[in-house]
Amino acid sequence: MSVFRSDQETINGLMRANDRLQFENKVLNDRIRAYESDDRYESLREEYDRLLRKKEREIHKLKKELDILRGEVRKTRRRWMQVNDDVNAEKEKARADADRAEAENDELRKELCTAKHELYEKKTELYNAENKVKELDARLKKDYSDSSRSSSQSPDHPTIPNGREKTDRKQGGQKGHIHNGRRTYVPDSIVKIDPPYEFLDSTRYKQTGHTVSKQLVQLFTVMQVVEYQTPEFRDMLKDKRVHAAFPGGLKDEVTYDGSVKAFAYMLNNDLNVSVAKTSGFIKEVTGGKLDLSTGFISNLTKEFSTKSQPERDNVFNELLASPYMNVDFTFGRMNGKQTTVLVCVAGDKILYQGKKKKGAEGIEGSPVPLFSGTIVSDHERVFLDKGKRHQECLTHVKRYSKGASELEPDKKWSEMMQEWISRAVHARNESRREELDAVKNAAKLEKEFHDILETARKEFEYEPPEDNLKDGYNLFKRIYEAPDDYTLFLNDITIPPTNNDAERAGRKFKRKAHQVMAFRSQEYVEYYCDGLTVIQSLKAQGLNVYDRIAEIFRRQTPKKKTSDERSRKLCQEKTA
Numbered sequence: 001m002s003v004f005r006s007d008q009e010t011i012n013g014l015m016r017a018n019d020r021l022q023f024e025n026k027v028l029n030d031r032i033r034a035y036e037s038d039d040r041y042e043s044l045r046e047e048y049d050r051l052l053r054k055k056e057r058e059i060h061k062l063k064k065e066l067d068i069l070r071g072e073v074r075k076t077r078r079r080w081m082q083v084n085d086d087v088n089a090e091k092e093k094a095r096a097d098a099d100r101a102e103a104e105n106d107e108l109r110k111e112l113c114t115a116k117h118e119l120y121e122k123k124t125e126l127y128n129a130e131n132k133v134k135e136l137d138a139r140l141k142k143d144y145s146d147s148s149r150s151s152s153q154s155p156d157h158p159t160i161p162n163g164r165e166k167t168d169r170k171q172g173g174q175k176g177h178i179h180n181g182r183r184t185y186v187p188d189s190i191v192k193i194d195p196p197y198e199f200l201d202s203t204r205y206k207q208t209g210h211t212v213s214k215q216l217v218q219l220f221t222v223m224q225v226v227e228y229q230t231p232e233f234r235d236m237l238k239d240k241r242v243h244a245a246f247p248g249g250l251k252d253e254v255t256y257d258g259s260v261k262a263f264a265y266m267l268n269n270d271l272n273v274s275v276a277k278t279s280g281f282i283k284e285v286t287g288g289k290l291d292l293s294t295g296f297i298s299n300l301t302k303e304f305s306t307k308s309q310p311e312r313d314n315v316f317n318e319l320l321a322s323p324y325m326n327v328d329f330t331f332g333r334m335n336g337k338q339t340t341v342l343v344c345v346a347g348d349k350i351l352y353q354g355k356k357k358k359g360a361e362g363i364e365g366s367p368v369p370l371f372s373g374t375i376v377s378d379h380e381r382v383f384l385d386k387g388k389r390h391q392e393c394l395t396h397v398k399r400y401s402k403g404a405s406e407l408e409p410d411k412k413w414s415e416m417m418q419e420w421i422s423r424a425v426h427a428r429n430e431s432r433r434e435e436l437d438a439v440k441n442a443a444k445l446e447k448e449f450h451d452i453l454e455t456a457r458k459e460f461e462y463e464p465p466e467d468n469l470k471d472g473y474n475l476f477k478r479i480y481e482a483p484d485d486y487t488l489f490l491n492d493i494t495i496p497p498t499n500n501d502a503e504r505a506g507r508k509f510k511r512k513a514h515q516v517m518a519f520r521s522q523e524y525v526e527y528y529c530d531g532l533t534v535i536q537s538l539k540a541q542g543l544n545v546y547d548r549i550a551e552i553f554r555r556q557t558p559k560k561k562t563s564d565e566r567s568r569k570l571c572q573e574k575t576a
Helices: 002-036 038-141 258-269 275-285 294-307 309-321 394-407 413-433 442-462 471-481 500-516 522-540 545-553 563-575
Strands: 232-235 240-243 324-334 337-346 349-355 374-377 389-392
Touching: 258 275, 258 294, 258 522, 258 545, 275 294, 294 309, 294 522, 294 545, 309 337, 309 349, 309 522, 324 500, 324 522, 337 500, 337 522, 349 500, 349 522, 389 394, 394 413, 394 471, 413 442, 413 471, 442 471, 500 522, 522 545
Parallel strands: 324 374, 374 389
Antiparallel strands: 232 240, 324 337, 337 349
């Protein structure tokens, strides 16, 4: 049943398809017949012509529109080209303006760079000038308290404080203070003074049993002349005059004793009285009887140098045997040039040696090259490699530290160093008074010293010193390179922490140099230093300088030898 239905549907579909094909065939046949007839062709032709005219009208219209559009395009193109040319011109102008501006900018940049460079240079110059002004101002303000300059070279300087507190009390002994009277002397004569008549009234006055005495001290200068006489004979065999020998080697008609020479010599060389004033003073005090010539007084310096050689040799030898020695150079003028004096001090032994120059030439013939103990100096380079050990003068370090703190107040190490030096020297002096072998808390003081150096190192690393302000840095560098040279006195209290002994001894020559203004010759400088050695050593030993000098003048004149020759001979003997 199902199969039959399927075939029926197929047949129906085929019949419908056949009907459609027949209809399409009929339509196509009618169309072919219509094309084959003339009417249809004409109609098609007319339709074609109509359409063609329409299209031509449209084309004509479109051509007009195209021409209009082309004209607009040409106008637009011309406007665009004009605008483009204008834009290009503006662009070129802008580019030229930009190039010109860039060139001007480069020029201005160069000028600005040059101006900045000049400004930097000016600021650098100004900074250096300010530092230089600051340095010079600080140097102008330097005096004996913050440099090696002596107090005598600081005019109108204030009184050096002695540690006493100023009060409103008057000068002199205060109420309740035990009276310190003047020294009394053994009287050569006694003058009795009778009491007034009214004191004899026993009803009112009674004797206490005490005698009140007042001494009048008088000074007389007496010139004593001893004349030796002896008969003269004629030697008939030799035909010449002879007489007995005079004592003491008297050769001239008038010979001055050592007492006269010592008096004139000490006035001129110890008290720094000029030769002419020395002669005039002696003439005045003797009532015009003794009139010494200026040439005679001048020659006493050379004569005393020649006769005092044994005393100087003794000072030389004892300096070599001393455990320590203070050494220093001081200077004067000789015929318009600088002359040098080497000062060596050890206790009561003081040696002066005149030299032409300082340095290696200045220590030739001195005890310094032969010395095997500890040398105390103020950082003179020629002394650093001499002796077994070396102690730097802390007085100079303290002065330089004060000067460094004034130049660079922002750095704290210099103030710390000043305070440490005061405490360390005080501790050493206390230990010396208590006769201790070493300074109390020496290890602690040494540690503090190294801590101060470490503080200085950090400060200079953080802020390096300026070129014109390197005093503090140079001081730190010297100490940092050899710290043991600054703490030696802590472990050996026999070593002085300062070079003050040599400094004080050098002032004696300075005073003479100021008095004479300029020495006439280097030989006279050496002669004067020879005599100064004896005078100052005798004073340090507490001996009577006048009597010893008079005794030396009474000696016979030995063979002439200069001080340097004798010193070199001693050096050769010690070396051998």
